[in-house]
Amino acid sequence: MIVVLRIGHRVSRDKRITTHCALVARAFGADTILISTKDEKIKHTIKALCKKFGGSFAIETGVNPKKFIENWKGIIIHLTMYGDSVEKVIKKVDKTQDMLVIIGAEKVPPYYYDMATHNISIGSQPHSEVAALAIFLDRYLEGSWQEKDFSGNLTIVPSKTRKLVLQKERGKYEQNSRS
Amino acid sequence: MIVVLRIGHRVSRDKRITTHCALVARAFGADTILISTKDEKIKHTIKALCKKFGGSFAIETGVNPKKFIENWKGIIIHLTMYGDSVEKVIKKVDKTQDMLVIIGAEKVPPYYYDMATHNISIGSQPHSEVAALAIFLDRYLEGSWQEKDFSGNLTIVPSKTRKLVLQKERGKYEQNSRS
Numbered sequence: 001m002i003v004v005l006r007i008g009h010r011v012s013r014d015k016r017i018t019t020h021c022a023l024v025a026r027a028f029g030a031d032t033i034l035i036s037t038k039d040e041k042i043k044h045t046i047k048a049l050c051k052k053f054g055g056s057f058a059i060e061t062g063v064n065p066k067k068f069i070e071n072w073k074g075i076i077i078h079l080t081m082y083g084d085s086v087e088k089v090i091k092k093v094d095k096t097q098d099m100l101v102i103i104g105a106e107k108v109p110p111y112y113y114d115m116a117t118h119n120i121s122i123g124s125q126p127h128s129e130v131a132a133l134a135i136f137l138d139r140y141l142e143g144s145w146q147e148k149d150f151s152g153n154l155t156i157v158p159s160k161t162r163k164l165v166l167q168k169e170r171g172k173y174e175q176n177s178r179s
Numbered sequence: 180m181i182v183v184l185r186i187g188h189r190v191s192r193d194k195r196i197t198t199h200c201a202l203v204a205r206a207f208g209a210d211t212i213l214i215s216t217k218d219e220k221i222k223h224t225i226k227a228l229c230k231k232f233g234g235s236f237a238i239e240t241g242v243n244p245k246k247f248i249e250n251w252k253g254i255i256i257h258l259t260m261y262g263d264s265v266e267k268v269i270k271k272v273d274k275t276q277d278m279l280v281i282i283g284a285e286k287v288p289p290y291y292y293d294m295a296t297h298n299i300s301i302g303s304q305p306h307s308e309v310a311a312l313a314i315f316l317d318r319y320l321e322g323s324w325q326e327k328d329f330s331g332n333l334t335i336v337p338s339k340t341r342k343l344v345l346q347k348e349r350g351k352y353e354q355n356s357r358s
Contacts, residue, residue: 017195020307027304082335084341087325092276113341124335125232127206128199132315140313146266146302150268156261156303162292163261179198 001074001098002140003032004133007065007112008105009037020130022046023102028137029145030101038062040173049096054152065102066111074098077085080108083119090139093118103129117162180252180277181209181319183312186244186291187284188216196340198281199309201225205236207316208324209280217241240332244281247289254296255275258311262298262308272297282308338355 004025009018018035018067019042025033028044035042039061044061069076074097083089094100102112113119122132155173156165166173183204189195197214198221204212205225214221218240225238229314246257251277260267281291292298318326330357334352336343345352 009210012265013195016192016201020196020309023304023306024310027302028310050256057199082338082344084339085325085337087322088197088337119339121335123206123327124337125202125206125332126228127202128309128313130199130307130309131203131207134310138317143266146264150304155302158264158267158300159261159262159302160298161291165261 001032002099002137003098004030004033005065005068005100005102006033006037006105007036007102007108009035009039010105011039012100014105015039015042017105017130018042018127019045021133024130024137026050026055026132027142027145028134029148030137031056032058032060034061034063034065034068036063036065040098044070052152052154054150055148058085069100069115070167074099074100076102076115077118077136078102078108078112078119078172079122079129079136080104080113080119081121081124081126082119085124086120086122086139087134089118089120093140095140099140101133105129105132180211181316182207182277182279183212184242184244184247184279185212185214185284186281186287188214188218190216190218193284194218194221196253197221198224200218200312201238202228203309203316205234206207206324206328207231207313208320208327209316210235211237211239212243212283213244213247214238214240215242216246230320231331231333233329234327246292248279251279252266253279255279255281255294255323256296256315257281257287258299258301258315259283259292259298260303260305262295262300264303265299265315265318268297268299272319274319282312286303315342323330
């Protein structure tokens with residue numbers, strides 16, 4: 001099981017970045033995202049998307065992060081630009097255990113550095129927790145997230161030239177041209 | 180040369196997502212980001228960051244995307260969730276040419292699909308242009324972006340346990356403890 005914990009989410013300022021974090025968590029193979037701040041709107045957005053595109057991804061908001069961490073049985077990854085290089089650490093990550101991946105918004109208190117099994121950086125330049133989460137999950141799952149079958153009501157068919165979407169109607173997929 | 184072209188940027192709604200796109204472009208080895216909408220604030224933010232963390236990354240806003248594309252000599256990659264799988268296409272991308280990478284916000288007109296050398300998807304689930312750009316550049320550069328030396332006034336030293344930042348003072352680096 002892979003759980004992503006988003007801490008320090010500010011409802012107004014971070015709404016789109018946290019939404020992107022949730023979508024990346026889902027698309028790149030995590031099972032759940034937990035957001036420390038209560039935010040019904042983001043929960044609704046993600047649940048609506050899951051209903052359309054499928055899968056069993058879960059989202060909870062208003063989760064107490066310290067309480068959750070203290071009860072967590074498994075490894076804890078903290079993604080931070082100050083951490084140790086992903087290339088170096090990824091081999092040491094125990095893949096037999098459940099994994100909690102913590103991503104912060106702005107400054108992260110030392111508590112999270114101390115609680116992490118590994119503090120991991122995706123490059124040592126400032127960029128984005130959205131990108132860091134994607135690259136980390138991609139490295140961890142060795143690209144296998146791309147094979148995941150979401151069996152959604154909407155399925156995108158890869159195309160060289162245009163939008164091609166299949167829509168499930170009465171149990172069968174039909175083409176839903178959108179280009 | 181790698182140029183990222185961000186189209187459809189809405190100054191108020193997209194400011195943080197586009198900022199993350201610019202930071203990812205810089206950190207993952209692109210040379211320039213062009214933003215179709217005029218936005219002095221985002222330009223200022225990125226320039227200030229480059230001054231601190233180094234490198235020769237450039238940013239321009241208010242760029243006419245069609246005019247730019249029509250004058251572009253090189254290949255054009257359009258990142259879209261409707262595109263052909265990155266795993267399939269990445270081998271076909273001509274690495275000897277300059278590369279323009281187009282990322283949209285919301286709906287992208289068919290024009291860009293038509294002009295692209297390759298329409299590429301990073302998975303076929305909805306997620307984030309920030310993540311898509313990071314994964315694409317990571318695949319294209321085969322991880323070598325991590326070795327790039329930015330020679331900034333601030334340099335982050337990878338650490339297992341804490342924030343460790345070196346600051347250039349009178350030409351020499353000194354530790355600037357921030358934890």
